């Protein structure tokens with residue numbers, strides 16, 4: 352497909368491509384005021400591929416994760432109208448025009464995510480961008496920067512360094528963010544700290560240090576950002592708990608020398624669930640919601656590859672008979688941040704393949 356001046360060009364920035372012209376300029380009829388009409392998905396066909404890609408409704412951005420160009424620098428695209436495969440039925444269009452299509456839309460919303468450069472955080476950050484959010488991703492040292500570069504997310508994500516275990520640094524992170532970006536629509540806290548020690552070996556100082564990151568730092572972040580949200584009358588705070596904040600690890604699953612999931616971890620995670628209940632109720636009259644997510648088994652790839660027996664035990668213990676994939680974590684975060692969950696607060700959502708259901 353030859354380049355045409357009538358067609359917008361996409362500058363490849365990884366999975367996110369920026370149109371050089373506002374979508375409205377060439378998509379008249381499909382676009383309103385620079386944004387795609389929510390009830391009419393337009394599709395772009397890109398040079399070098401037959402795939403179709405649905406542009407984000409927040410012009411001028413489109414997601415090319417499915418439709419990759421063969422030219423890493425530039426892609427010529429043309430609108431081809433609604434995809435026959437995905438064209439909305441009349442009934443669906445009715446729902447869309449009634450606003451139902453925007454239930455999970457985060458377009459134009461600023462989301463801060465702390466501890467977002469990790470195994471699950473990376474999948475969450477990608478999903479946030481795909482749902483239209485702008486993202487401020489903070490993590491230890493250069494982890495957020497490295498993740499953003501590795502995943503080619505620079506167009507939608509601002510990486511920052513933060514040690515959330517340092518109270519002064521955390522307060523500065525919130526203050527600077529409010530001054531520079533304004534009050535975010537959402538806050539996601541994904542940090543944790545624990546020590547690979549048995550109950551008898553764990554020192555009180557270890558217990559305090561873990562609690563400080565898991566509980567105190569999460570409290571500071573949630574309170575400072577949540578209060579700013581409450582001033583505006585809206586916002587959603589999502590804190591990562593764990594299945595081990597709900598149930599204890601089964602010692603039978605951890606034959607020596609494997610150590611059970613440590614006590615301070617689960618104690619902190621249980622506390623986070625109560626924190627979300629408390630803050631959810633506390634802020635409820637002022638429009639701010641607070642919930643926890645409790646992941647089940649999502650072992651790191653290194654753990655999966657090097658421990659076949661352990662993996663078999665995990666799978667056997669899980670009603671769904673398998674461990675979770677990082678992308679399976681993203682949907683619940685989107686749900687809790689978006690309007691789809693506007694009446695959900697003080698709640699803990701288990702994403703654990705049924706681990707805590709029996």
Ligand SMILES: NC(=O)c1ccc[n+]([C@@H]2O[C@H](COP(=O)([O-])OP(=O)(O)OC[C@H]3O[C@@H](n4cnc5c(N)ncnc54)[C@H](O)[C@@H]3O)[C@@H](O)[C@H]2O)c1
Nearest residue numbers: 466468469470471491514515516541542543591593646649
């Ligand atoms: N992976 C699982 O199986 C699982 C299960 C239950 C709960 N969780 C929870 O999900 C969340 C994400 O876990 P993950 O599996 O992606 O782990 P991860 O270690 O890959 O991610 C955690 C991230 O938090 C960051 N972090 C830690 N301390 C920090 C601090 N003081 N300041 C800033 N950043 C800090 C880490 O650098 C890391 O990038 C955690 O809260 C974890 O407890 C995970």
